[in-house]
Amino acid sequence: MTTQIVTANRLDDGAVVYLSADGRWTETVGCARVGNGSDEAEDLLAIAGHAVADGLIVEAYLIPVTVENGVVCPVHIKEVIRANGPTTRLDLGKQASTQTAAA
Amino acid sequence: MYRYDEFDHTLVAERVSQFRGQVARRVAGELTEEEFKPLRLMNGLYLQLHAYMLRVAIPYGVLSSLQMRKLAHIARVYDKGYGHFTTRQNIQYNWPKLPDVPDILDELAEVEMHAIQTSGNCIRNVTADQYAGVAGDEIEDPRIYAEIMRQWSTLHPEFSFLPRKFKIAITGAPNDRAAVKVHDIGLRMVRNEAGEPGFEVLVGGGQGRTPMIAHTVRDFLPIRHLLSYLEAILRVYNQLGRRDNKYKARIKILVHETGAEKFTAMVEDEWAQIKDTPLALPESEVARIKAYFAPPEYDTLDDNSPEFDAWRGGDRDFDLWVRANVAEHKVPGYAIANISLKPIGGTPGDATADQMEAVADLADRFSLGEIRVSHEQNLVLGDVKKRDLYALWQALKTHDLATANIGLISDMITCPGLDYCSLANARSIPIAQEISERFADLERQHDIGELKLKISGCINACGHHHVGHIGILGVDKKGVEHYQITLGGNADQNAAIGKIVGPAFSGDDVTDAVETIVETYLDIRADGESFLDTYQRAGLEPFKERLYAAH
Ligand code: HEM
Ligand code: SF4
Numbered sequence: 001m002t003t004q005i006v007t008a009n010r011l012d013d014g015a016v017v018y019l020s021a022d023g024r025w026t027e028t029v030g031c032a033r034v035g036n037g038s039d040e041a042e043d044l045l046a047i048a049g050h051a052v053a054d055g056l057i058v059e060a061y062l063i064p065v066t067v068e069n070g071v072v073c074p075v076h077i078k079e080v081i082r083a084n085g086p087t088t089r090l091d092l093g094k095q096a097s098t099q100t101a102a103a
Numbered sequence: 104m105y106r107y108d109e110f111d112h113t114l115v116a117e118r119v120s121q122f123r124g125q126v127a128r129r130v131a132g133e134l135t136e137e138e139f140k141p142l143r144l145m146n147g148l149y150l151q152l153h154a155y156m157l158r159v160a161i162p163y164g165v166l167s168s169l170q171m172r173k174l175a176h177i178a179r180v181y182d183k184g185y186g187h188f189t190t191r192q193n194i195q196y197n198w199p200k201l202p203d204v205p206d207i208l209d210e211l212a213e214v215e216m217h218a219i220q221t222s223g224n225c226i227r228n229v230t231a232d233q234y235a236g237v238a239g240d241e242i243e244d245p246r247i248y249a250e251i252m253r254q255w256s257t258l259h260p261e262f263s264f265l266p267r268k269f270k271i272a273i274t275g276a277p278n279d280r281a282a283v284k285v286h287d288i289g290l291r292m293v294r295n296e297a298g299e300p301g302f303e304v305l306v307g308g309g310q311g312r313t314p315m316i317a318h319t320v321r322d323f324l325p326i327r328h329l330l331s332y333l334e335a336i337l338r339v340y341n342q343l344g345r346r347d348n349k350y351k352a353r354i355k356i357l358v359h360e361t362g363a364e365k366f367t368a369m370v371e372d373e374w375a376q377i378k379d380t381p382l383a384l385p386e387s388e389v390a391r392i393k394a395y396f397a398p399p400e401y402d403t404l405d406d407n408s409p410e411f412d413a414w415r416g417g418d419r420d421f422d423l424w425v426r427a428n429v430a431e432h433k434v435p436g437y438a439i440a441n442i443s444l445k446p447i448g449g450t451p452g453d454a455t456a457d458q459m460e461a462v463a464d465l466a467d468r469f470s471l472g473e474i475r476v477s478h479e480q481n482l483v484l485g486d487v488k489k490r491d492l493y494a495l496w497q498a499l500k501t502h503d504l505a506t507a508n509i510g511l512i513s514d515m516i517t518c519p520g521l522d523y524c525s526l527a528n529a530r531s532i533p534i535a536q537e538i539s540e541r542f543a544d545l546e547r548q549h550d551i552g553e554l555k556l557k558i559s560g561c562i563n564a565c566g567h568h569h570v571g572h573i574g575i576l577g578v579d580k581k582g583v584e585h586y587q588i589t590l591g592g593n594a595d596q597n598a599a600i601g602k603i604v605g606p607a608f609s610g611d612d613v614t615d616a617v618e619t620i621v622e623t624y625l626d627i628r629a630d631g632e633s634f635l636d637t638y639q640r641a642g643l644e645p646f647k648e649r650l651y652a653a654h
Contacts, residue, residue, distance in 0.1 A: 011130070013200040014154035055132040058150065076582060078521055082152055086522035088450060088532045092183055092198075093153055 005032035005065050005072065006044040007082070008057035016082045016094075017057060019044055025057060027094055029083040032072050034065065104165050104473060105250050105395045107215045114258070115212045118219060122146050123205035130202060147218025148204055152525050157196045157204060158221040159211060163231035163249035163273075164192030164476040168463040171474055173214045175459035181207050186459070188444060188452045190516055190567060191270065192230045192476045193221055197523055219257065224265045226256035226337075230272045232280045233477035236396060237439055237485045239431045242292040243300050245275035247393050248329060251384065255330050262337050266344035267352035269337070270309075272478075277596065282478055284308045284317045284598035285570055287354045288336060291596075295323045302329065306336060306366070307358030310564035314600045315355040318363040320370060326389060328374075331382040335374035339366070399471050399486065404436025408489040423545055424496055424507035438489050440470070442482040442499060443506040443514060447543045448536050451517040452480035461502040469495050479516055481509065511548040512556055512621070513539040516567050520560025520577060521584070527560035529577025529584035529610070534558055537614045542621075551621055554634045555594070570594035572635050573620060574601045575613065586613040590620070590646060591638045602643055605651050616650055623649045 006019045017025040018032035026032065035041045041062050048060035064075040074080050085093015107115070122142070129139040143149075147158040159174070166174075174194055178186045181203050182196045189195055199207060211217055220227055229249045236244040252271060256262065262269070273290040274281040283289025289305035302324040308317030324332050336354075343361070345351045358366045415422045430439040442462060445451045454462070462482055466474045469491045470484035477483055487495055499505035508514045515538065518524065520531030535558055542548055557571030568574035574589035585607040592601030608616045621634075623646050628637045638646075 009150055009154075011136075011201065014150055016153060052136070055130070058136045077584065078152075078527070081521060085153060086532075087530065088522055088536065 001037045002041075002064050003067055004035050004041045004044070004062040005029070005074075006035075006041075006048045006060055006062055007032075007079070008048060008051070008060035011055055011058055019047060019051075023047070025051065029065075029074060030072050032065070034067055034072060035062075104167060104246075105162070105392070111215070112212075115215075115217050115219075118146070118217065119205060119208040119212055122208060126201060126205055141223075143204075144222040145219070146204070146208065147221035148199075148201075149222065150525070151197065152521075152523050154198045155201060155204070156523075157199050157207065157218060158189075159194050159196070159216060159218050160221050160228040161192050161194060161216070161476050162253050163229055163235065163246050164233055164478070165235075165246060166474045166476065167214075168466045168472045168474065170214045170216055171459050171463040171466070173210060173216070175456040175463070177207055177210060178459065179456040185453050185455045187450075187519065188454065188476050188480050188482070190478045190480060190565065191228055192233075192478060193228055194476075195519075197519075222268075223263075224267050224269070225263050226252075226259065226265075226269045226271065229253055229256070230270070230281055230286075230478055232274045232276060233475040233481075233483045234280060234430060234439055234485065235275060235475075236398065237432050237434075237437075238276050238278075238280075239433045240278050241276040241433070242294060243275050244393075244396050245273040245281075245290075245292060246396050247389065248290070248292075248302075248326075249273050250392050250395070251329065251389070252333065255333070262341065265337070265341055266346045267349070267354075269340075269354070271333075279594075279596040279598075280477070282567070282570065282594040282598070284596075285310055285314070285567075285594060286317065288333065289317050293323060299325070301325045304332060304336075306370075307355040307363070308598070309353050309355040310567060310569050311353070312350060312562045312564075313353075313356065314564065314569040315359065316598050316600065317355075318358060318367075320363070320367040327384045327386070328378055329384055331378045331380065332370075332374055334377060334382060335370050338373050339369045343369075398434075401434045401437060401486075402488070404434075404488065404490075406435035406489075408436065411489045411492060414493040418493075420507070421493060421496055423549060424505060425492065426549065427507045427511060428509045429492065432486070436489055438487050438492060440484045440487045440492065440495060441477070441509045442484065442504050443508055444481050444504075445508060445514050445539065446503050446506045447513060447539050449503075449539075450532050451515050451535055454482075458502050458504060461498070461504065465495060465498055468498075479514065481514070507545055508548060510553045510555070512542045512551055512554045513548060514555075515539070516555075516557040516571070518559045518566035520558075520566075524560060524565075526563060527577065528562075528579040529560050529586065531558045531560040531566060531575075531577060534575060534577075534586065534610065534613055538617055541614050541618060551625065552633050554621070556617070557592075567594060568592070569600050570598060571601060572638070573617060575617075578607055580607065584610045586610065586616075588613070588616060588620070588650075590643060591635070593635060604643060604647055619649050620646050 020026040084095040272286040285308040304321040305317035428441040475483040517535040521527035558575040559566035560577040570592040587607040589601030
């Protein structure tokens with residue numbers, strides 16, 4: 001059974017976002033709501049469809065993730081890069097603010 | 104350079120205000136994404152991996168210092184402090200916000216720039232030799248004709264919805280620095296027997312998943328027929344190009360499937376009907392545009408500059424820079440100075456806002472206020488006095504812009520790859536960085552000599568890997584980044600598509616593989632042979648043998 005989350009880009013700034021457990025669109029992949037199996041995935045996509053219609057996000061789709069000790073991590077490298085930012089510029093993308101937050 | 108007339112100003116201003124309305128309606132929910140997407144693409148606005156991406160046209164790669172300062176300002180205020188110069192002489196911003204884009208376009212319009220036709224199935228920014236107007240080997244300045252084509256193609260109603268995007272490149276010199284043979288239409292200025300200048304017309308080159316070298320459809324086209332002939336080619340393509348299959352839609356496929364001869368005959372037929380219509384270029388119009396590109400008043404200088412020679416003799420680093428980065432100028436005492444955007448370990452083609460401003464200042468101080476962007480993702484100052492080169496080089500050094508590697512192995516064309524591009528299969532930039540670190544030693548790079556290495560992160564071939572002497576293509580193998588290597592490609596007047604050397608390498612092995620290829624060349628090269636010469640003499644085998652010996 002695949003474990004998936006739904007991702008999209010925010011209409012306003014194009015930022016990569018995920019549907020979170022509390023039904024909002026979060027920038028942090030770790031806060032994404034996880035769906036197990038195809039029924040739950042369908043539910044995620046349906047909620048995303050509303051957000052697309054409401055003009056919050058664009059181009060929503062499902063991605064496979066692994067969840068270990070509660071930590072959500074995308075499977076494909078492309079999605080890892082989307083979740084963090086360019087691998088060659090750690091000062092850009094989401095990883096930039098995570099770094100500052102950690103510092 | 105060309106300055107907008109009132110029509111240009113009005114057109115661009117109206118376009119920005121139209122787009123401002125479209126963005127407002129999108130944000131207010133009056134337009135769906137489906138409705139909005141084609142509208143934003145018509146204004147060069149993509150949605151990429153992390154954010155929107157705005158592609159701004161730099162017509163035939165020519166910029167004033169004022170325009171460069173504006174590009175810097177946009178990078179600083181609306182983006183994350185940098186921009187990316189591309190192989191089509193455009194600049195891309197990677198992080199603009201949607202509501203800011205109309206403001207950015209307004210700012211661009213202030214300096215006669217825009218993002219129209221930087222996307223979509225239309226005639227894209229016409230590219231040209233970055234040494235146009237100053238090259239010693241030039242027949243005529245190609246920017247005049249690039250500008251004429253720009254005016255003709257901008258918002259051309261018949262060619263706004265072609266089967267696929269359409270790219271034209273032009274060179275005024277026999278030495279092709281604009282890669283005309285891998286464009287949909289390539290134009291090379293030539294002279295006929297009477298000594299008159301005209302164009303050799305090439306059609307159907309291209310990269311992407313089916314790379315092809317263009318066919319010559321006409322050996323000599325008189326200047327006055329430039330537009331009617333282009334119109335005939337595009338009309339045939341527009342009517343017969345495939346619209347059912349995106350991958351077969353480029354003109355190269357039409358030429359290939361029809362056969363170059365038959366295709367040429369169709370173009371000639373179409374042309375016969377329109378060649379003497381108002382599309383024929385009156386001499387007065389050519390003269391009007393020519394006036395914009397009239398050579399500046401050069402000082403009368405001795406071609407020999409004793410100061411320059413003394414600096415070269417006294418400073419090894421400066422000498423290396425001159426050897427790689429400085430090219431012959433047609434006027435005595437002047438030189439063409441290339442500014443490398445490929446610092447060791449950097450991102451090829453990226454420039455920070457500070458660097459852009461520095462280049463603008465240096466262009467004002469040393470090069471008549473003008474800058475060019477090369478299709479190899481570097482910048483060029485076209486009119487530097489030889490005796491100013493040392494001061495220029497010192498100033499460039501303080502901005503990390505003096506890497507002496509033009510045409511050498513670390514001067515790689517590199518597409519954004521998986522770090523930015525939503526179409527990518529693998530990363531390009533980290534590979535480029537690792538290779539450039541490995542070959543950081545400039546003395547060694549100079550010993551290796553001319554070597555064009557080009558990297559793309561997917562089969563679309565934005566990084567020109569097919570025509571790299573060494574080409575690297577990122578592929579996805581079961582979710583893991585791999586890299587396929589080709590050898591023997593070439594983008595100049597002897598253009599060729601590279602051959603795949605063997606199975607792909609993992610990301611960890613690709614730099615070693617490049618090293619093996621270079622070492623093999625150094626071992627077997629004959630006196631005076633470049634990498635490409637050696638490859639052409641010895642073929643793929645010796646390289647293949649060494650690369651896969653352990654397997
Ligand atoms: C990140 C945004 C980009 C996207 C989405 C993109 C998309 C594409 C696509 C879809 C093609 C294939 C078209 C075809 O041949 O049918 C292509 C080709 C190409 N792109 Fe890009 N590209 C991007 C960035 C760039 C950059 C940064 C450069 C320059 C460094 C570039 C230069 C080219 C060139 C030269 C080709 C060669 C294909 C040809 O016309 O023969 N692109 N691109
Ligand atoms: S070659 Fe592929 S990965 Fe690279 S920029 Fe072009 S479309 Fe993106």
